[in-house]
Amino acid sequence: MRDLTLTTSDQLKKRHAKETRFQWYGRIAILISLSFLVFMFVAIFFRGAGAFQQTKIGLDINFDQTLIDPTGTGDPEIIANANFKPLITKSLAQAFPEVTGRSETRALYKLISSGSVFELGNMVKENPELIGTSQKIWVTATSEVDLYMKGKIDETISQDLRRLKDRDIAWVKQLQESGVIKRKFNTALFNNGDSREPEMAGILGAALGSFFSLLVCFLISFPLGILTAVYLEEYAKKNRITDLIEVNINNLAAVPSIVFGLLGLSIFLNFFNLPRSTPLVGGIVLALMTLPTIIIASRSILRSVPNSIRDAALGLGASKTQTTFHHVVPLALPGMLTGTILGMARALGETAPLLMIGMVAFIVDIPKGVTDVATSLPVQIFLWADSPEKGFVERTSAAIIVLLIFLVLMNLLAVYLRRKLERRW
Amino acid sequence: MSFKPFAVSLLALSLAACGNSETATNTVKTAGDTAKSAAQSAVSSGRDQIKIVGSSTVYPFATTVAENFGRTTKFKTPIVESTGSGGGLKLFCSGLGANHPDVTNASRRIKASEVERCASNGIDDIVEVKIGYDGIVLANSRKSAPMELGLKDIFLALAKNVPDGNGGTVENPYRTWKDVNPALPDTKIEVMGPPPTSGTRDAFVELAMEGGCKKFGWIKELKSSDKTAYKTLCHTIREDDGFVEAGENDNLIVQKLNANPSAFGIFGFSFLDQNADSVQGSIVDGKPPTFENIADGSYPVSRSLYFYAKKDNVGVVPGIVEYLSEFTSERASGPDGYLAEKGLIPMNDAERNMWKTSVANLEPLSLD
Numbered sequence: 001m002r003d004l005t006l007t008t009s010d011q012l013k014k015r016h017a018k019e020t021r022f023q024w025y026g027r028i029a030i031l032i033s034l035s036f037l038v039f040m041f042v043a044i045f046f047r048g049a050g051a052f053q054q055t056k057i058g059l060d061i062n063f064d065q066t067l068i069d070p071t072g073t074g075d076p077e078i079i080a081n082a083n084f085k086p087l088i089t090k091s092l093a094q095a096f097p098e099v100t101g102r103s104e105t106r107a108l109y110k111l112i113s114s115g116s117v118f119e120l121g122n123m124v125k126e127n128p129e130l131i132g133t134s135q136k137i138w139v140t141a142t143s144e145v146d147l148y149m150k151g152k153i154d155e156t157i158s159q160d161l162r163r164l165k166d167r168d169i170a171w172v173k174q175l176q177e178s179g180v181i182k183r184k185f186n187t188a189l190f191n192n193g194d195s196r197e198p199e200m201a202g203i204l205g206a207a208l209g210s211f212f213s214l215l216v217c218f219l220i221s222f223p224l225g226i227l228t229a230v231y232l233e234e235y236a237k238k239n240r241i242t243d244l245i246e247v248n249i250n251n252l253a254a255v256p257s258i259v260f261g262l263l264g265l266s267i268f269l270n271f272f273n274l275p276r277s278t279p280l281v282g283g284i285v286l287a288l289m290t291l292p293t294i295i296i297a298s299r300s301i302l303r304s305v306p307n308s309i310r311d312a313a314l315g316l317g318a319s320k321t322q323t324t325f326h327h328v329v330p331l332a333l334p335g336m337l338t339g340t341i342l343g344m345a346r347a348l349g350e351t352a353p354l355l356m357i358g359m360v361a362f363i364v365d366i367p368k369g370v371t372d373v374a375t376s377l378p379v380q381i382f383l384w385a386d387s388p389e390k391g392f393v394e395r396t397s398a399a400i401i402v403l404l405i406f407l408v409l410m411n412l413l414a415v416y417l418r419r420k421l422e423r424r425w
Numbered sequence: 426m427s428f429k430p431f432a433v434s435l436l437a438l439s440l441a442a443c444g445n446s447e448t449a450t451n452t453v454k455t456a457g458d459t460a461k462s463a464a465q466s467a468v469s470s471g472r473d474q475i476k477i478v479g480s481s482t483v484y485p486f487a488t489t490v491a492e493n494f495g496r497t498t499k500f501k502t503p504i505v506e507s508t509g510s511g512g513g514l515k516l517f518c519s520g521l522g523a524n525h526p527d528v529t530n531a532s533r534r535i536k537a538s539e540v541e542r543c544a545s546n547g548i549d550d551i552v553e554v555k556i557g558y559d560g561i562v563l564a565n566s567r568k569s570a571p572m573e574l575g576l577k578d579i580f581l582a583l584a585k586n587v588p589d590g591n592g593g594t595v596e597n598p599y600r601t602w603k604d605v606n607p608a609l610p611d612t613k614i615e616v617m618g619p620p621p622t623s624g625t626r627d628a629f630v631e632l633a634m635e636g637g638c639k640k641f642g643w644i645k646e647l648k649s650s651d652k653t654a655y656k657t658l659c660h661t662i663r664e665d666d667g668f669v670e671a672g673e674n675d676n677l678i679v680q681k682l683n684a685n686p687s688a689f690g691i692f693g694f695s696f697l698d699q700n701a702d703s704v705q706g707s708i709v710d711g712k713p714p715t716f717e718n719i720a721d722g723s724y725p726v727s728r729s730l731y732f733y734a735k736k737d738n739v740g741v742v743p744g745i746v747e748y749l750s751e752f753t754s755e756r757a758s759g760p761d762g763y764l765a766e767k768g769l770i771p772m773n774d775a776e777r778n779m780w781k782t783s784v785a786n787l788e789p790l791s792l793d
Contacts, residue, residue, distance in 0.1 A: 161567075388768065
C-alpha cells in the first residue's frame with residue numbers, strides 16, 4: 001500500500017513536470033517568433049522614419065514676370081513652358097554673393113534638387129498671382145544634403161570618398177546659421193510617382209497602381225468566388241466530378257504565384273493582346289490567384305450555417321434559390337467578406353506574378369485608370385531596394401512601413417467585420 | 426483540368442475582353458494626333474508612350490533620361506523595364522507594332538544571331554546607340570587594405586579549373602590569395618558576384634577571366650585549335666565556397682562586404698561611385714578603377730553600354746526621335762551631364778559626336 005502511493009506520487013511529479021515543461025516550450029516558441037517580429041518592425045521603423053522628413057532650403061524667390069511670362073498674357077501654356085531655373089540660380093547668387101566662377105556656382109546649384117524647378121513651375125501654374133511678387137519658398141534640397149542633415153554622412157573621412165564635399169558642407173552650415181535650411185514633412189513621398197532622384201521619389205503612383213489592381217481583382221474574384229462556392233455547396237450533387245473540382249481548387253490554392261504570372265503573360269498579353277504593364281492585367285492575374293482562397297473560405301463558411309435554417313425556410317415553402325439567397329448567403333456573407341479581404345491582402349503583397357506582365361518597371365506618371373501603365377507598392381519597394389543612390393535606403397523602408405500599414409488595416413477590417421457581423425450558432 | 430475552374434477562367438477571359446474594347450476606344454482618342462498612328466491602331470492597339478526594356482546596368486541611366494525627357498518635353502514619360510540584356514533583346518526582336526518595345530538597353534553589343542531573329546520578325550532597321558562605358562570592379566571593404574591584382578590572379582583565383590603547370594588542368598586548388606600569388610595577402614578567397622543571368626557576370630567573365638586566361642601561352646593556342654575547350658576553361662567560374670552567387674542586388678553585396686572585410690564583391694562602377702565611403706575597388710593590372718581610367722580605356726575590365734531602337738516605330742509611337750536626341754545630348758551624356766552624375770562614364774568628344782550624328786540621321790545598324 002505504502003509502496004503504491006510512493007510510485008503514484010512519483011509519477012504525478014513527473015507528469016506535472018512534463019506539463020510545465022511543455023507549457024514553457026510553447027511560451028519560448030511564441031517569444032522567439034514575437035522577438036523576430038519586433039526586431040523586423042523596429043529595424044524597418046528606424047531605417048524608414050527619416051524618410052518622412054525632407055530637407056528644404058528657404059530661398060527668396062523673385063517671380064520675375066520677364067522670365068516667366070514676358071508679355072503678361074497669363075496664358076497657362078506659356079507659364080508651363082517657362083524655364084524656372086534662372087529664378088533659383090538668381091536667388092542662390094544673392095544668398096551667396098561670394099561664390100563666383102563656373103565650377104563653384106555649378107557646385108552651389110547642386111545643393112538644390114533638379115526637381116525643384118518643376119515644383120516651382122507647378123506652384124506658379126496653380127497660383128498665377130505669384131508672378132511679379134517676391135516670396136520665401138522652401139525648395140527641396142538634394143538627397144546628399146538631406147542625408148547630411150540627417151547625420152548619415154561621415155564628415156571625418158576624406159572628402160574624395162564622399163559625394164558631398166567639404167565646400168558643400170560649409171555652404172550647408174552657412175545656411176544652417178541663417179536658419180534657412182530645415183527638415184519638413186516629406187509631402188513628395190505621398191504626392192509623387194517614381195523618380196530617379198531620391199528626394200523627388202514618391203509612392204503615389206505605386207499606391208494607385210495597387211489600388212486599381214486590387215479593384216479589378218475584387219470585381220472579378222469576389223462574384224466568381226462566391227457564386228462558385230454557393231453552387232458547389234448548395235446545389236451541386238456530390239459525385240466524382242464535384243470531388244475532382246474540389247481537389248483541383250485545393251491544388252490551385254497551393255500553386256506558386258509566379259505560375260499565374262506566366263499564365264497571364266501567355267494568355268492575356270500574348271493571346272488577347274491586353275495592354276502590358278497595366279493594372280487591368282495585373283488585377284486579372286491576381287484575381288486568378290485569389291479565387292481559390294475565396295472559394296475555399298466561402299465554402300467553409302456556408303458549411304457552418306446550420307441546416308435548421310435551410311430546413312425551416314424550405315418547410316415554409318421557400319424555393320431552393322430563395323432559401324439560399326434570402327437566408328443562407330446573408331448569414332454567411334460576413335465570413336465570405338473576411339475571406340475575401342484576407343485574400344486581397346495577400347494579393348496586395350504579391351510581386352512575382354506582376355514581374356511577368358511588365359508591372360515591374362520605372363513609371364513616373366500617376367495612373368488614372370485600370371488601362372494606364374502602373375506598378376504596385378511591393379514592386380516599388382523592390383525597385384528602390386535595388387537602386388544605387390543612398391537616399392533610397394530610407395525610402396525603401398518608408399514604403400515598407402506604408403505597405404505594412406495598409407496590410408494591418410485590411411486585416412483589422414477583416415477582424416472587425418467578423419466580430420461585428422458574424423452570428424455564432 | 427476539371428470543368429469548373431475552366432468555366433471560371435472563361436468568365437475571367439470574357440471580362441478581360443471587355444477591358445480590351447475599352448483600351449481600343451482610348452487608342453482611337455489618342456490616335457487623332459497623327460494619321461500614321463491611327464493607321465497603326467487599326468492593326469494593334471497603338472500607344473502614346475515609349476516602351477523600353479533591357480539591361481539592369483543601363484536601367485539607372487535610361488530611367489534618368491526618361492524622367493528628364495518626360496519633364497522637359499510634351500511627351501509622356503517612357504516606361505523602363507529591367508529585363509536583362511538578353512531578355513530585352515528577345516522582347517525587342519519579337520515583332521513590330523505597339524505591343525513590342527521600341528527601345529532595348531544592352532550592356533553588351535547585339536549579337537549577329539539576335540539581328541537575324543529581329544530580321545525574321547520584320548525588324549530590319551535597328552538604330553544602334555552607344556551611350557558610354559561602365560567599369561566592373563572587384564571591391565572590398567575600406568576596413569581592409571586595397572588589393573593589387575593582375576588579370577592572371579583573378580583568373581587563377583576564380584576559375585573552376587586552372588593549369589597544373591604541365592600543360593594540363595586541375596580543379597582549382599587555391600584557398601587563399603597567397604596561394605595564387607605570393608605577393609598577395611594570406612586571406613581566404615571569398616568573392617561575391619552576380620548570377621549567370623546577369624550581363625555584369627557575362628562581361629566580367631569575358632574581360633577579366635578570359636583576359637587572365639589568355640596570358641597562358643598554351644591556352645591562347647587552344648583558342649584556335651579547340652574553341653569549345655578554350656571557352657569552357659576560361660569562362661567557367663569555380664563552384665565551391667571561393668565564389669558565392671549573391672543575386673542581382675548589388676546593394677546587398679555592398680552591405681555584405683561591410684560585414685565581412687575579407688570578402689570581395691563584383692559589381693558595376695556606379696555602385697562603387699555611390700558607396701566610395703565604405704568600399705574600395707581593387708587595382709587591376711596597375712590601374713585603379715577610377716572615372717578617368719575607365720574613360721580612357723586603361724582599366725582593363727570595362728565595357729561599352731548600348732541601346733537599340735526600332736526605326737519602324739518612329740512616327741508610330743511619338744517621341745522616339747526626341748528621346749534619342751535627349752540621350753545623346755551633351756546635357757545627358759556629356760562629361761558634365763546628368764548621367765555622369767549617376768556613374769556613367771562618357772565617351773570622348775570625337776566618339777560622342779560621331780554617335781550623335783549617326784543617331785540624328787537614324788543610321789541603321791551594321792555589324793562588322
